[in-house]
Amino acid sequence: MDFIFKNKRVSGILTILPKKTVKFEEEMGNYSFSPAKCMKLKLAMGYNEHRIAERGQCSSDFCKFGLQYLFDNGMLAKEEIDALLFVSQSADYYMPPTSNIIHGHFGLKQDCLCMDINQGCAGFELGLIQAFMMLEQPSINKVVLMNADVLSSKVSDQDRNSKPLIGDAAAITIVEKCEADNTVYANIKMDGTGAMVLNIPAGGFRMPSTTETAVMEQDAAGNFRSKNNLVMQGDEVFNFVQREVPPMIEHLFEQSAVDRDDVDWYMFHQPNKFMLHKLADKLGISRDKMPANIVENFGNASGVTVPTCICYNLGDQLVKGKIKLCLAGFGVGLTWSSIMMEMGNLMFNQIIEY
Amino acid sequence: MDLQEFINNFAEQFDDIDASTLAANTNFKDLEEWNSLVALSVIAMIDEEYDVTVKGDDIRKSTTIEELFNTVKERM
Numbered sequence: 001m002d003f004i005f006k007n008k009r010v011s012g013i014l015t016i017l018p019k020k021t022v023k024f025e026e027e028m029g030n031y032s033f034s035p036a037k038c039m040k041l042k043l044a045m046g047y048n049e050h051r052i053a054e055r056g057q058c059s060s061d062f063c064k065f066g067l068q069y070l071f072d073n074g075m076l077a078k079e080e081i082d083a084l085l086f087v088s089q090s091a092d093y094y095m096p097p098t099s100n101i102i103h104g105h106f107g108l109k110q111d112c113l114c115m116d117i118n119q120g121c122a123g124f125e126l127g128l129i130q131a132f133m134m135l136e137q138p139s140i141n142k143v144v145l146m147n148a149d150v151l152s153s154k155v156s157d158q159d160r161n162s163k164p165l166i167g168d169a170a171a172i173t174i175v176e177k178c179e180a181d182n183t184v185y186a187n188i189k190m191d192g193t194g195a196m197v198l199n200i201p202a203g204g205f206r207m208p209s210t211t212e213t214a215v216m217e218q219d220a221a222g223n224f225r226s227k228n229n230l231v232m233q234g235d236e237v238f239n240f241v242q243r244e245v246p247p248m249i250e251h252l253f254e255q256s257a258v259d260r261d262d263v264d265w266y267m268f269h270q271p272n273k274f275m276l277h278k279l280a281d282k283l284g285i286s287r288d289k290m291p292a293n294i295v296e297n298f299g300n301a302s303g304v305t306v307p308t309c310i311c312y313n314l315g316d317q318l319v320k321g322k323i324k325l326c327l328a329g330f331g332v333g334l335t336w337s338s339i340m341m342e343m344g345n346l347m348f349n350q351i352i353e354y
Numbered sequence: 355m356d357l358q359e360f361i362n363n364f365a366e367q368f369d370d371i372d373a374s375t376l377a378a379n380t381n382f383k384d385l386e387e388w389n390s391l392v393a394l395s396v397i398a399m400i401d402e403e404y405d406v407t408v409k410g411d412d413i414r415k416s417t418t419i420e421e422l423f424n425t426v427k428e429r430m
Contacts, residue, residue: 040391220414233410234390235393235394235397235410235413238397238398239397239401239407243407274394278398
């Protein structure tokens with residue numbers, strides 16, 4: 001499904017990372033894998049260190065910290081927020097929506113649309129599409145998009161499929177109307193037949209958490225997980241990404257009439273270095289144009305990886321100038337989405353720690 | 355589709371295995387160097403070279419390289 005948006009822009013991105021850093025070597029001993037094989041895994045996947053939220057630090061806490069920072073530094077005013085989007089798979093509560101909790105915490109105006117969206121790896125793209133659609137309304141001039149996830153505690157310590165790469169983080173992106181005649185091209189696709197390829201079996205209404213769902217079980221590859229833990233069919237995800245993402249990006253080139261060489265940076269979701277390199281090769285794009293350094297430095301915090309990648313790799317470049325970006329997210333749902341847009345002259349594009 | 359070429363492509367997915375040490379009847383999962391990462395590389399290689407999708411399950415069901423070769427051949 002294709003989208004076109006006009007006179008909309010991103011005006012600032014702030015990434016909020018947990019202070020706590022855990023190194024791959026510290027966790028290696030938990031995996032039923034020889035040290036030599038672990039080191040090979042580290043090298044190929046690009047595992048080094050990842051950021052993990054402290055016990056009790058929720059998604060909303062990272063968002064609140066980031067918003068407070070923006071208010072304190074005059075980068076955002078409370079009364080300008082017409083919509084508050086919270087995209088996450090780790091909400092504070094089943095009810096109420098986390099966006100409403102944040103709305104209440106800051107005493108934001110009542111003429112403000114709060115919305116929680118359950119989305120993961122494509123959460124930044126889906127969130128931007130939602131923000132752009134909202135901005136079509138005369139009453140909405142500025143949308144605050146929050147992507148946040150603290151899923152690390154849901155991943156078993158003895159799961160070498162997912163534990164080394166998981167990260168916790170949040171990002172706040174300001175999306176607003178603008179006069180400039182810029183066009184944003186976007187697309188999104190879904191395949192619900194693969195909905196359970198990435199899932200947390202217990203904890204929802206289908207299978208409430210009990211003492212039985214907390215029992216650790218070993219899988220064929222020697223990983224231990226309980227039904228309360230996140231489980232990923234890695235090979236299925238890998239196949240899905242290799243199959244669906246390249247044609248989606250080829251389609252985006254056609255849709256936007258942009259040549260692949262004219263894109264300055266490919267800011268893709270960060271599952272691991274191995275998959276990103278395969279994607280770059282398959283698309284005929286230089287690996288240098290597609291940063292793959294987020295998992296090794298911070299971990300994969302699902303929908304937060306693309307804003308983190310933008311803040312970490314482009315920083316002030318996006319404040320001082322304009323850059324043509326191709327964004328893409330792919331994963332849980334299954335969902336895959338991409339956006340071609342020019343981004344630049346941002347008010348801020350930085351990382352802070354909480 | 356050539357079996358020897360498939361074996362050569364298969365060997366390339368390992369860091370340090372000489373194709374000449376692999377044969378059609380090699381039980382590849384018994385190789386010291388075999389791991390889940392090589393499995394993903396093999397899946398990617400089959401996709402790139404033969405335009406065929408194999409799943410982790412197909413790899414698990416195959417014992418020898420030739421068995422995997424036959425699975426790929428059937429789907430071409």
